Amino acid sequence: MFKKLRLWLSPQPSEDARHEAHLTRLRTAGMRIGTGCKIYSDFNTTEPWLVSIGDRVGIAGGVKLITHDGAAFRLRNRRPMLQSLGQVSIGDDVFIGENALLLPGTHIGRGSIIGPGAVVRGRVDENVIVFGNPAKVMGRASVYLERMFRAQDALDSLGLPENERRALILAHFGTEER
Amino acid sequence: MTAGNKLARDAVIQALVEITGRAADRINTGLTVQDLEIDSLDFVRVVQLTEDSAGVRLDDALVAEVQRMDDLIVLVQHAIDQIGEAAHQVK
Numbered sequence: 694m695f696k697k698l699r700l701w702l703s704p705q706p707s708e709d710a711r712h713e714a715h716l717t718r719l720r721t722a723g724m725r726i727g728t729g730c731k732i733y734s735d736f737n738t739t740e741p742w743l744v745s746i747g748d749r750v751g752i753a754g755g756v757k758l759i760t761h762d763g764a765a766f767r768l769r770n771r772r773p774m775l776q777s778l779g780q781v782s783i784g785d786d787v788f789i790g791e792n793a794l795l796l797p798g799t800h801i802g803r804g805s806i807i808g809p810g811a812v813v814r815g816r817v818d819e820n821v822i823v824f825g826n827p828a829k830v831m832g833r834a835s836v837y838l839e840r841m842f843r844a845q846d847a848l849d850s851l852g853l854p855e856n857e858r859r860a861l862i863l864a865h866f867g868t869e870e871r
Numbered sequence: 872m873t874a875g876n877k878l879a880r881d882a883v884i885q886a887l888v889e890i891t892g893r894a895a896d897r898i899n900t901g902l903t904v905q906d907l908e909i910d911s912l913d914f915v916r917v918v919q920l921t922e923d924s925a926g927v928r929l930d931d932a933l934v935a936e937v938q939r940m941d942d943l944i945v946l947v948q949h950a951i952d953q954i955g956e957a958a959h960q961v962k
Contacts, residue, residue: 822915827942831912839935840911843894 726750726786727817740778747785747803755792784819806834875955878925879947881942886920900940907940925938927951 723742779797
């Protein structure tokens, strides 16, 4: 009871501090992670030291980085310790959307965008946007971003106090406050 | 209509046929991107297909300003003309 109360009364770490602690955990596990990254996935990767992430990379929640082929299981009656492994590398300024899956041997070029739910394998060029399963190149990431920058439904709402943010967004979509 | 204009128009319409699934004669390039119900990802795809088909590379910032498909045709035609002028100067 007192333990719970003490925990509740103790100052909570800021979101930035929690995020930094998360990055530290991933780095301690062996991932190479550059600077300025925002990573919202846990990555239960069994070989984290095979993962390298560049600078200013954004990774949404639920993203999986797979560094081994589990089908090796089928060969363990003949080679009990067999593993088939592959590195995953993510270049600078890449963004990876929610629940994307990167398979062993995936290398994502600088500045590319991986769409939510994409299943990616092999080499992804620089500055492309890919979507789907299997992931397919749709076009240049820079075109997508320039278009978003000018889009009428893009708002400067991030970081506003929550009530202001909500009011701004609801007003933009012409929706009444409830 | 110049050869460059025809090539540009054909490239854009061909890309729109592929993305929207509409027949070429049902596509009005005077319509806006919104009227054609092309979302941001489809737009990127239209640009890529158009560039590949016309053999040009468009400026990202100019492409981002496109409202109607006719705007895109003008950009493609301009890029084709520039290639033609450069080839002429080399000669």
